[in-house]
Amino acid sequence: xxxxxxxxxxxxxxxxxxxxxxxxxxxxxxxxxxxxxxxxxxxxxxxxxxxxxxxxxxxxxxxxxxxxxxxxxxxxxxxxxxxxxxxxxxxxxxxxxxxxxxxxxxxxxxxxxxxxxxxxxxxxxxxxxxxxxxxxxxxxxxxxxxxxxxxxxxxxxxxxxxxxxxxxxxxxxxxxxxxxxxx
Numbered sequence: 001x002x003x004x005x006x007x008x009x010x011x012x013x014x015x016x017x018x019x020x021x022x023x024x025x026x027x028x029x030x031x032x033x034x035x036x037x038x039x040x041x042x043x044x045x046x047x048x049x050x051x052x053x054x055x056x057x058x059x060x061x062x063x064x065x066x067x068x069x070x071x072x073x074x075x076x077x078x079x080x081x082x083x084x085x086x087x088x089x090x091x092x093x094x095x096x097x098x099x100x101x102x103x104x105x106x107x108x109x110x111x112x113x114x115x116x117x118x119x120x121x122x123x124x125x126x127x128x129x130x131x132x133x134x135x136x137x138x139x140x141x142x143x144x145x146x147x148x149x150x151x152x153x154x155x156x157x158x159x160x161x162x163x164x165x166x167x168x169x170x171x172x173x174x175x176x177x178x179x180x181x182x183x
Contacts, residue, residue: 003035003036003182004035004036004037004101005039005063005100006031006038006100006102006103007096007097007100008027008038008051008104008105009040009111010041010051010105011048011106011107011108012041012046012047012111013047014047017140019137019138020106021047023137023170024050024051024054024106025053025054026171027054027104027106027135027171028051028052028054028055028057029057030171030174032057032058032061033058033060035060036178037060037061038051038052038060038063039064039099040063040096041074041096042064042065042066042080043070043074043075044074044075045075047106049077061082064076064080065084065085065092065096065099066086066092067086067087067088067091067092068085068087093115097119102130102132102133102178102181103130103131104133104134104174104178105132105135106135106137107135107137107141113144116134119132120164120165123164124157124160131177131181132164132166133177134165134166135171135174136169137169145165148161149162
């Protein structure tokens with residue numbers, strides 16, 4: 001029985017820094033070692049595939065959600081513990097969110113940013129209380145954090161917005177934070 005589930009939003013590409021893949025692999029292992037189910041975008045490419053393969057190799061449960069139109073492009077990973085196909089991207093995000101207890105965002109592109117900002121907005125609007133973590137591998141998210149600070153500084157959001165985002169520099173720091181948040 002899975003006690004908790006962690007939604008991981010991340011890139012469908014590996015990125016240019018090998019550290020991104022190394023941390024994605026460490027996250028997959030860490031989730032499995034804690035008995036936490038990985039909930040993710042069901043792709044077998046980029047950081048998505050890295051996280052899932054690492055979780056599987058460590059004996060973890062995997063719950064993947066992919067929209068029909070991305071089955072080919074993201075190489076839908078059908079050997080997961082649970083594999084869900086949705087009609088569209090919005091439904092994908094909703095299913096992933098609803099089946100998780102915490103959110104972790106690894107490096108990624110526009111899709112990862114969309115996913116992050118949607119769950120952050122929902123949290124800001126008090127629609128959920130799930131913790132939102134950014135794995136800030138090699139400082140990847142520093143520009144995003146600076147942008148959020150700028151939004152606050154310019155009066156477009158309350159300072160509490162920044163407090164909803166929990167950046168962690170390493171998988172070890174993320175593990176400790178998730179252990180506390182999910183206990």
